[in-house]
Amino acid sequence: MLKNRPLAALFLVLLLSTASPSQTLDKNLHDGLKSISASEAYDVVKTLASPEFAGRLTGHPGYTAAAQWAARKLESWGLKPISGKDRYLQPYPSPYTVIDKAEMTILLPEGKPDAGKAQSFKEMKLIPEKDFLPLLYSDSADRTAETVFAGWGISAPDIGYDDYAGLDVKGKFVICFRGTPDADKKYQYHDEHRTRMKAARDKGALGIIYIYSEIASNPNGDWLEGFTPAMISEKVMDAVLKEVNSTSADLKKSLTTFKRPISFPLLAKIRLAVESRHFPQGVGYNIVAYVEGSDPKLRRECVVIGGHFDHTGEHMGLLFPGADDNGSGSATVMEVGKAFAGLARRPKRSVVIALFGGEELGLQGSTWFVDHVPGPFDKVVGMFNFDMTGEGDGLWGAVSAEPAEFGKAIKEADKSVKVVRGLGVIRGVGVRGSDFAPFFAKGIPSASLGSNGPHLAYHQTGDTIYRINPDIMADAAKVAFLAAYSWADR
Ligand SMILES: [Zn+2]
Structure with missing residues (x-):
């Protein structure tokens, strides 16, 4: 899953009416369901999250080895x-x-600044993952520099908002929050990490230093020469803000209440030293397999069951295993594939199993897929996305409003599984989407489901196999199997 996705803001959540009694399934569907195994899904996650695959950073040999393993x-x-x-x-x-x-x-x-004396400083050394992390596309450099606070780090005078107005950031670190003054769509482009980084770099800053409530590994951005972006915790920032008698929470509240820039230079300085290696020629892979439809004409149409396969990698000796995010969704999707492959009677349309690369880098694999639909197919007629199905005991998600029959297929499927707790409507595609977004943007009926959490240790080294509940992954696969079957067999 991408960073800090405020799903609730994107989706209007409607609770399902209480499930009606389980419908009787024919033997074909029953056999499909029976082949979905919770313990096998668990083993898949265990393998994907193992050190061998180095946190599955797309492009990295660890990712490629994992992709080959899943393909086999x-x-x-x-x-x-x-x-x-x-x-x-x-x-x-x-x-x-x-x-x-x-x-x-x-x-x-x-002490207070004194014109007659050089400012003295007290050093606060930060601990990786607890207090800070570089953004995972930082260049190498070792620099000590002055700092400025710049609100949301947005420079958009064309739409009447500029956190940089009157601010000199040349040769300095720009400290800011990730977010926008309000939910207005006009800020969407400026909320992209890439936009924010380039704006700061073009003004001569050494790096953006994001303030996050919790530190999380994040590879979603572009490597920029000489640019060393990072993230610090709110707690660390609170120590910095003592010099202006403020806190992270105060500043954030003022920014969202008044929707006007608050920016100022700070006395505090930052030393940031990063050693990194950039691989511009990296190759990512989607893992794509299918079960051919039974109808000679309709089989060139396909229903996609997908989820992202990648995570954030291994950096500074820290392995980010991504068991829940998204080893779990990958295992769910793979189990659906196995269920379809074993059927005596296949649906009319083909069913495609797609494990996407580069979601954590900004939906890159799924975007590539919709722009390069594989040869056997003319058209994608539906997409079911699974992102983080590993923690909790229920599913919730959202679905395209049109056609209504698509959402109904999920609700109908759930009558046999009884695991969906809420299904909202996808209202639009924001910058914090998951892999359904490129499909939805092309007008393909789409759904995205995840488990109800708590999803602690999000993008942290603690997202391990030990947090995973096997049953919820299997239940998600069962709903997907039944819903996709009915949608593919119309
Ligand atoms: Zn993620």
Whole structure:
């Protein structure tokens, strides 16, 4: 899942009416459901989250090895490859960066500034993951520099908002929150990490330093020469803000209440030292397999069951295993594939299993997929996305409002599984979407489901296999199997 996705803001959540009694399923569907195994899904997550695959950063050899492993598994279950040449893998360009080492120290001013004397500082050394992390596309550099606070880090004078107005950031670190003054769509472009980084770089800043309530690994951005962006915790920022008698919470509240820029230079300095390696020629892969439809004409149409396969990698000796995000959704999707592959009677349309690369880098694999629909198919007629199905005991999600029959297929499927707690309507595609977004944007009926959490240790080293509940992944697969079958067999 991408960082800090405020799902609730995007979706209007409607509770399902109490489930009606389980409908009777024919033997074909019953056999499909029976083949979905919670313990097998658990084993898949365990393998994907293992150190061998180095946190599955798209482009990295760890990701590629994991992709090959998943492809072999899908092949062993009898799913077909999408290409004679690349078989189950759909390659696309995917530059990536690995952070080998990073140190960050805040120099807090001691005493009041005095024109006659040099300012003295107290050093506060930050702890990786607890207090700070570089953004995972940082260049290498070791610099100590002055800092400025710049609200949301948005520079958009054309729409009447500029956190940089009157601010000199050349050769300094720009500290800001991630977000926008309000939910107005006009800020959407400026809320992209890439937009914010380039704005700061073009003004001569050394890096953006985001303030996050919790530190989370984040590879969603572009490597920029000489630019070293990072993230600090609100707690660390509170120590910095003592010099102006404020706190992170106060500043954020003022920014959202008044919707006007609040920016000022600080006395505190930052030393940030990063050693990283950038690989501009990286190649990412979607893993794509399918079960051919039974109708000779309709089989060129497909229903996609997808989820992202990637996570944020291994950096500075820290493994980000991504068990819940999104080993779990990957396992759910793979189990659906196995269920379809074993059917005696297949649906009329083809069913495609797609494990996307580059979601954490900004929906890159799914975007590539919709722009390069694999050869065997003319058209995608529906998309079911699974992101973080590993923690909790229920599912919730959202679905395209049109056609109404698409959402009904999920509700109908759930009558046999009884695990969906709420299903909202996808209102639009924001900057914090998941892999349904590129499909939805092309007008393809889409649904996105995840488990009800708590999803603690989000994008942290603690997102391990030990947090995973096998049953919820299998239940998600069962709903997907039944809903996709009915949608593909119309
Ligand atoms: Zn994620």
